[in-house]
Every structure is written in structure tokens, then in C-alpha cells.
Amino acid sequence: NAGVTQTPKFRILKIGQSMTLQCAQDMNHNYMYWYRQDPGMGLKLIYYSVGAGITDKGEVPNGYNVSRSTTEDFPLRLELAAPSQTSVYFCASSSRQDFNQPQHFGDGTRLSIL
């Protein structure tokens, strides 16, 4: 039972480069989320999706894009990497079956932009 799988675990980017953080879940969850966690801080919601083809902005969406073509996958794209995007990124998912279920988290991707 894999749960939520994020790849890669670590990545170093140069300013201006682009990359996609991958997230996949095998629990058939409708809801998926991307968060960033800056040092010493809590998690901030970047984007979320309530189902395939439906996405919406969270608290800190600037500089990111998402897509949701399948229930399982929810990739996060950085188009022009900036030092301010150095952070740990978490993907999470939850079920829609019961109201306000706990979110299940991946192990995170540590991203450094130099």
C-alpha cells in the first residue's frame, strides 16, 4: 500500500529553470493538495484539486501551475524557478466520502534553487 508517492525526494535547480514535481496516490482519493513548508514554518496551501480536470488556487499559488488529468496524479510545475521557491513541498490527498477526512501526506520533496 504505497499511499501518496512524491518524486523526486531532492532537487537542486538553477534560477530560471523549470521542473515538475510528481505526485501520485493509489487510494482513489478525489481530493489532492500541494503545500510548501518553509524553514520553521507550517504548511501553506499552493493548489488543490477536487477531481480530475478541476483545480483551484490556495494561499500561495504564484509561480506554480498544476494539472489533474487523472484521479491518481497531481503534478506541480515551476516554470521559472526563483530563490524564494526554495522549500519542502508536500503533496496530500483525502477522501470525499466523509466530510473533512484527515489528509494523507507524501514524504515531501526538498527543492533548492541557487
Added chain:
Amino acid sequence: AQTVTQSQPEMSVQEAETVTLSCTYDTSESDYYLFWYKQPPSRQMILVIRQEAYKQQNATENRFSVNFQKAAKSFSLKISDSQLGDAAMYFCAYSWGNFNKFYFGSGTKLNVKP
């Protein structure tokens, strides 16, 4: 806007003793959910306990219990018989609405002394 505040950046407890972590939140909603997550150095986000706002009874999970004061918008976590494995960052989170979006506090680092 929903905000979650954890006013204790770091706390220490002796092994086998009891410690209480504080959390307050700001909301105008009457129905919502509150969570405590544990984040050990491995970076995993592990659900500790969950409380529904419509329930007056405080949630308990083995050595973990909460003191939920709805009028005061307070949601503290009590850890009894502290163990070395309890050392971690603890995040309080608030959830409201159909899409199960979470709002996190900035976290409390718990140290457990042998």
C-alpha cells in the same frame, strides 16, 4: 480568513512526564475540524488526533488527548507518559468546507529528555 496560531516554538519534557502543546485559531464558522499532526525528522506528516467542532467530548488516542474549548477557540494537545519517540514537530491544523482545505499553524518543536 482562517488563521491558526501556535505560540510555543519549542518545548521540552522529561521522559514519562506530561506536556501540553497550545493551539488557537480564528474562524467565523460553526462547523469545522481540528487536527494535530506530528512531523519527525524523517519529514513524514503523521496524524495524531482529530476533533470535530460539533462534538463537546474531547478526543483521545491512547496517550494523546485534546482540550477543545470552542468558545475560546483553543485546541491544546496533551501528551501523557512522554516517550523519546514523541520528539518531533507538532502542527495544529484547521479544516472547514466541502473541499477539506487545511490551514496549519507554524508548529511546536517538542524535545523529550531521557
